[in-house]
Every structure is written in structure tokens, then in C-alpha cells.
Amino acid sequence: RELNGNIFELIDKTEKFFLENMKTAAWSKGFRTVHKTEYPIKALKEAVINALVHRDYYEREYIMIRMFDDRVEILSPGGLLSPLTVEQLDNLTYIPKSRNKTLVDALMRRKLMDKRGTGILRMNNFMEEWGLPHPTFKENLGYFVIKFIGPYQGTIIKIPEELNERQKKAIGYLKEKKGMTRKDYERLNNVSKRTAIRDLNSMIAKGILKTSGTTDDKKYLICA
Known part of the structure; x- marks a missing residue:
């Protein structure tokens, strides 16, 4: 499936795509029904914004989103901007850099981005709230890849005693x-x-x- 539009339309369309394709749990809590998506939508949205803002627009390749049973991967053309490294991202010791400062400023004015350099920390926090691992990062064949591990990968399942x-x-x-x-x-x-x-x-x-x-x-x- 291919999504087209300006950067603001792409953010909205991608969020809708995730919500349409993620599993959602529902259960009763008192007199209301509680819903929980498979992944925190705010974390995925943050990663998409990261890809749109920091990708290399001189590359003719597309941003790719891959949804599997146990993970979601977002691939952005161009890799990391030097001197950033994956290890720095993992350890939150990086100094923010951007290829596309005009896009960063535009998204900050729309309040779609927070202070520069806080996106990864927010993704980590959103995943923690869902009880899921932090996203992982790597560079592969000219792409920067963010991977979100889902609830079915490495999850320990405890069987409640009250079940028959x-x-x-x-x-x-x-x-x-x-x-x-x-x-x-x-x-x-x-x-x-x-x-x-x-x-x-x-x-x-x-x-x-x-x-x-x-x-x-x-x-x-x-x-x-």
C-alpha cells in the first residue's frame, strides 16, 4: 500500500494505517470498556515523524513500514547523519542533528515535534508505559531502521490460578x-x-x- 501527500497529510494517513492494522484489546472496567492497541500509537507516530524529517530527500527511495506478527519496522532512506551512531542513540548520549531544519521548524510550529533531540526518549517512555521493550536502531543497506518489538516476542505468560x-x-x-x-x-x-x-x-x-x-x-x- 502506498501513501501520498504533504508531510502533514502523511503523518495523519500513517497514523490511520497503524490503527487500522494493529490488534486492539478490549475489556470491561467498571461501567466502561477499555481499549488498548498492540503498540502505543504515540511511539509509532514519533518514529514516522522522525523518518519524514530526517530522511535523505536526495535519495529516490521511499520510507517503508513493515508490520509483522511480532514487530513493526520503519525504514528511512539515507542512514544516520554523521557523526551520529546507533550506540549514541541507544544510550541517549547523542547531540541532535538534522538534514532538514526547515521541516523540523515547521513541525515544531504545529506542535508535532517537541524540543529537538527528545523524540527517542519519548518513544522509550511510550513503550515502557505499554510494558514493551525500547525500540532498537540499526543502519542497513542505506536505510536507518527503527524496530518496535511487539507483545508476542519474548513475552513471559503467567497462567492465572483462577482459570479452569x-x-x-x-x-x-x-x-x-x-x-x-x-x-x-x-x-x-x-x-x-x-x-x-x-x-x-x-x-x-x-x-x-x-x-x-x-x-x-x-x-x-x-x-x-
């Missing part, structure tokens, strides 16, 4: 498969549709599972 044996068995299944349908649950536990729905809805209400997809192809996933 069928539900615990399903959690074990999900550790390996990363997703199951209602029919999978029925076959796994040799139970009726009614029992499967009751068990699965109970785990959703407890914030253990979330759903993805439409009614016809709904999958149950472990919440981060």
Missing part, C-alpha cells in the same frame, strides 16, 4: 500458536460451542484474552 483446566490448556496452546478460533477451543477441550464461548468470554472479561478479526474469522489472542 480447559482455560489453562488454551493458554498453553496460545503460547505456541499465538492465536485460536472458537472451534479450535472446542476441539482442544472436546466441549460444546456454548461452553467454549462462556470460557473464552470469561478470559476476555479478566483481561487475559483479546479478539482480532470479524465475527466470521474471529481469533482469540493473549493480551500483552
Whole structure:
């Protein structure tokens, strides 16, 4: 899918793209429903702004966004501007530099960027709030790559004691498969549709599972 427009339109379109393609968990809390996206949208938006502002516009390549089951990667043409290094970014010891100061000033006036050099710190903080690792950085084949590790990569899943044996068995299944349908649950536990729905809805209400997809192809996933 290709997104086009000016820099402000691209920021909005990319945010919409992420929200349309990320999994979202929902559970009840009191009298309201709480929603949580797979990744913090503010962290992804910050990375997109970083790519748009700091890319090398002399390169004819596009910014690329890759979404996988366990990670998101944002690739910006041009690599890091010397003398910046990946190690400095990881350690937050860098001195900010930009190829495109006019774009930086324009985005700061629109309050889409904060003080120069704070973007990585904010991404780290947003990921921490979600209980996810900090983003990682690397240079590869002329691109600067930011990788966000999702909730399914290296996540330790603790099985709550209050679950029944069928539900615990399903959690074990999900550790390996990363997703199951209602029919999978029925076959796994040799139970009726009614029992499967009751068990699965109970785990959703407890914030253990979330759903993805439409009614016809709904999958149950472990919440981060």
C-alpha cells in the first residue's frame, strides 16, 4: 500500500494505517470498556515523524513500514547523519542533528515535534508505559531502521490460578500458536460451542484474552 501527500497529510494517513492494522484489546472496567492497541500509537507516530524529517530527500527511495506478527519496522532512506551512531542513540548520549531544519521548524510550529533531540526518549517512555521493550536502531543497506518489538516476542505468560483446566490448556496452546478460533477451543477441550464461548468470554472479561478479526474469522489472542 502506498501513501501520498504533504508531510502533514502523511503523518495523519500513517497514523490511520497503524490503527487500522494493529490488534486492539478490549475489556470491561467498571461501567466502561477499555481499549488498548498492540503498540502505543504515540511511539509509532514519533518514529514516522522522525523518518519524514530526517530522511535523505536526495535519495529516490521511499520510507517503508513493515508490520509483522511480532514487530513493526520503519525504514528511512539515507542512514544516520554523521557523526551520529546507533550506540549514541541507544544510550541517549547523542547531540541532535538534522538534514532538514526547515521541516523540523515547521513541525515544531504545529506542535508535532517537541524540543529537538527528545523524540527517542519519548518513544522509550511510550513503550515502557505499554510494558514493551525500547525500540532498537540499526543502519542497513542505506536505510536507518527503527524496530518496535511487539507483545508476542519474548513475552513471559503467567497462567492465572483462577482459570479452569480447559482455560489453562488454551493458554498453553496460545503460547505456541499465538492465536485460536472458537472451534479450535472446542476441539482442544472436546466441549460444546456454548461452553467454549462462556470460557473464552470469561478470559476476555479478566483481561487475559483479546479478539482480532470479524465475527466470521474471529481469533482469540493473549493480551500483552
